[in-house]
Each structure stands twice: as structure tokens, then as C-alpha cells.
Amino acid sequence: MNKFKTLTIGCVIAACALSSASTVMAAEYWRWKGADGVIHYGSTPPKGVEAEKVVTYGGVSKSANTNTNSQTNGDTAEDTEPKVELTPEMQALKKERCEEERKRLAVFEKPGRIRMKQADGSTKYLSVEEIQKEIATTKQVIADTCN
Structure with missing residues (x-):
């Protein structure tokens, strides 16, 4: 029984770590083609280059969520999760x-x-x-x- 409890606690800790990692990875990323014709990815594109925003999946940090809310003029109906x-x-x-x-x-x-x-x-x-x-x-x- 004690091994099971230790295993359960370990799984809970691992699940928390993995779930928090997915929210960190979900950020804004951009794709652009360099002068040499190679496609580049990054969090900020260089100036003077036409860049395309890449859609990522996962959680969004609270600061990014605040920026999104201000851009949508306060429409928070889409941001709330159903219970x-x-x-x-x-x-x-x-x-x-x-x-x-x-x-x-x-x-x-x-x-x-x-x-x-x-x-x-x-x-x-x-x-x-x-x-x-x-x-x-x-x-x-x-x-x-x-x-």
C-alpha cells in the first residue's frame, strides 16, 4: 500500500510538471523566409521582413491572455472555459x-x-x-x- 501511495504521489508531481510545461511552450511564434530562401521561426521576426504568425496549441500565460483581451475590445465570452x-x-x-x-x-x-x-x-x-x-x-x- 505504501509503494502505491509513493507511486501515486510521483505521478501527481510528474503530471503537474508536464502540465505546466505545456503552458510555457504555448507562446507566439512567427515564420519568415530569410534572404537566402531558408524559412526561419522565432518569437520576434526581424524588422523589414514579411512574417506570418504560427498558430500554437496549449495554454496561454496570463500576461498574454491580458494582451489578447485588450485586442478583442473586452470580449471575454470566448475566453471563459465551460465548467x-x-x-x-x-x-x-x-x-x-x-x-x-x-x-x-x-x-x-x-x-x-x-x-x-x-x-x-x-x-x-x-x-x-x-x-x-x-x-x-x-x-x-x-x-x-x-x-
Whole structure:
């Protein structure tokens, strides 16, 4: 049972890392043809060159979203995401996960050394920096899951 819990926590951390990485990668990119005929891509095209905006998929950062809203003259109806209704079973799983993450946070916030089981089966004592990183990740998971 303890291995399952460790594996679950590891998967949650990996999922958070991957989901945040996709939002970082979704930005404005431009495509243009250079003087030598080669097609170039970049976040800002050079001046005096006809560039085409490349459509990217993924999340948009809040600052980019603010710029988009100001360009659309305040039309926010398209920017809001529809709310998804959860089934009672999914709500129970979400509540259980929330409680597990709160317990995990309580463990990390207690004074003392913390050891964590690694993927290869060995155990490792976490440094203060690693504990702080785990606390930040757990707080983010709680914010995403429990609200």
C-alpha cells in the first residue's frame, strides 16, 4: 500500500510538471523566409521582413491572455472555459485526493528530516531545498484539486 501511495504521489508531481510545461511552450511564434530562401521561426521576426504568425496549441500565460483581451475590445465570452460537472464518483475521488495531498503537506511542514523512496527502491533524505520544492508542488496540487 505504501509503494502505491509513493507511486501515486510521483505521478501527481510528474503530471503537474508536464502540465505546466505545456503552458510555457504555448507562446507566439512567427515564420519568415530569410534572404537566402531558408524559412526561419522565432518569437520576434526581424524588422523589414514579411512574417506570418504560427498558430500554437496549449495554454496561454496570463500576461498574454491580458494582451489578447485588450485586442478583442473586452470580449471575454470566448475566453471563459465551460465548467465540467463531475459525477459523484469523480467528486469522491477528487475529495480523497485532496485529503491525501493535505496530509502530505502536513508531513512536509513538520520539523525534522524527511526521507523519500526513490524509483529504484532506495531511500533518500531530502534536503531543505527539496522539501521546499515538494511543499510548493503540493500546495499547487491542493490549489488545483481542492477548489
